[in-house]
Amino acid sequence: MTVRRLVVLGGTGDLTGRYLLPALAALHAGGHLDDRFTMTAAGREDWDGQRYRDWAAGQFARHGADLPPASVRAVTAACDYRRADVTAPAEVAAAVAGDDPVAVYLALPPALFAATVTALHDAGLPRGSRIVTEKPFGESLSDAEELNRLLAGLLPERAVFRVDHFLAMTTVQNLLGSRLANRVLEPLWNSTHIAEVDIVWDETLALEGRAGYYDHVGALKDMIQNHLLQILCLVAMEPPLTLGERDLRDRKVDVLRSVRRLTDADVVHRTRRARYAAGRVGGHDVPSYTDEEGVDPARRTETFAEVELELDSWRWSGTRFRLRTGKGLGQDRMEVAVRFRPVPHLPFGQDGAVRPNVLRFGLLPESLAMEMNVVGSQVESLTQVSLSARMDPPDLPAYGRLLLDVLRGDPALSLRGDEAEEAWRVVEPVLSAWERGLVPLEEYPAGSRGPARRHTPGRRDDLLHQDAVLPPR
Known part of the structure; x- marks a missing residue:
């Protein structure tokens, strides 16, 4: 099922302006966006919808000068804004309110992921919704395990997109x-x-x-x-039976x-x-x-x-x-x-x-x-x-491909929960030794x-x- 509503928590940040908005315009130019598509940006700035659309136009001028003007105008017009504290359930609930399923993109620092997912859980999401987290997924192995636990209580694993644009x-x-x-x-x-x-x-x-x-x-x-580490997985993995989500991600986890x-x-x-x-x-x-x-x-x-x-x-x-x-x-x-x-x-x-x-x-x-x-x-x-x-x-740019997969509900190119944890398992001994000063900082x-x-x-x-x-x- 294709989702036509996108809510970006942290919608006034660099990620949104530099990558997500141009990616949406590229999707529109390629005929991949439904005419009923809408995007709601949520942030702490005291803006209204017009102020946000003016900001978006400025971001397109900086980061999307080569995009078709008609697509830029269409995506800008589809944008709205809501002031919200992303850790407050009532304010998050107002941002995602509606009967239709929604894709919620956490364009936020990793330190806010757990509190935001908890707020989303308390707010509730319409059936068929999806959630997108950026990298890094948590800040440690224990952090990733806890975040996976929270996400599992919110949505099915197939509706969770731990994206890596690489x-x-x-x-x-x-x-x-x-x-x-x-x-x-x-x-x-x-x-x-x-x-x-x-x-x-x-x-x-x-x-x-x-x-x-x-x-x-x-x-x-x-x-x-x-x-x-994701590139390592593709270099070293055994040939999967198919490029579907299960086969591809199983083989990547094997490598890690x-x-x-x-x-x-x-x-x-x-x-x-x-x-x-x-x-x-x-x-x-x-x-x-x-x-x-x-x-x-x-x-x-x-x-x-x-x-x-x-x-x-x-x-x-x-x-x-x-x-x-x-x-x-x-x-x-x-x-x-x-x-x-x-x-x-x-x-x-x-x-x-x-x-x-x-x-x-x-x-x-x-x-x-x-x-x-x-x-x-x-x-x-x-x-x-x-x-x-x-x-x-x-x-399509990399973020365009990722957003298209999110809207269409195909998680093959996102990380599965166990994969995110295994990646932390690989680097945790390095982080620990570096914190203890065993390797000099040159x-x-x-x-x-x-x-x-x-x-x-x-x-x-x-x-x-x-x-x-x-x-x-």
């Missing part, structure tokens, strides 16, 4: 397409042939005024606990359950954390993270995190998975890099000089590249070339590649440090 990105979905629709890859997709996989989300973007959220979360919770739990010693040797110091990014001066407005240096929040994981499974025993993310770095690099093992014998007499084959899935921009060794100008010499392609742009100049590499005998760190080979624009 799963709606075309190239992330192409990880599955490339694996499962190409016979040449799937027989090689195991530890016999793959030495390591790097899942990287490096940004030149620094804090950019997000201290109110980011300084309480940090890189590990903001990116690795949800986004990058197979992640070997890190001991304190593992955390010391297999994780890193750091934050950026003053530097220059893209020709602009960037202040030290601790000097950014709204940052409390005493929190020791990291802006760079790296975690190395192993999977206890038949397919992946012996393959290393590294998840890395950082802000204020010298170049944007968002990709999955799959490094293959060397061939067993080379008749060219240059075994030590041959670079590994690397298959790169560029996440942003969307691309695919395969680095291969070929014979060079001399018969017994080898050189490496890159075979690459750019992907066609998607017909620094790196803004605009650099990140903290200097630590040398570990027998470890190959060239993959993370070599630049991605991407096709020309």
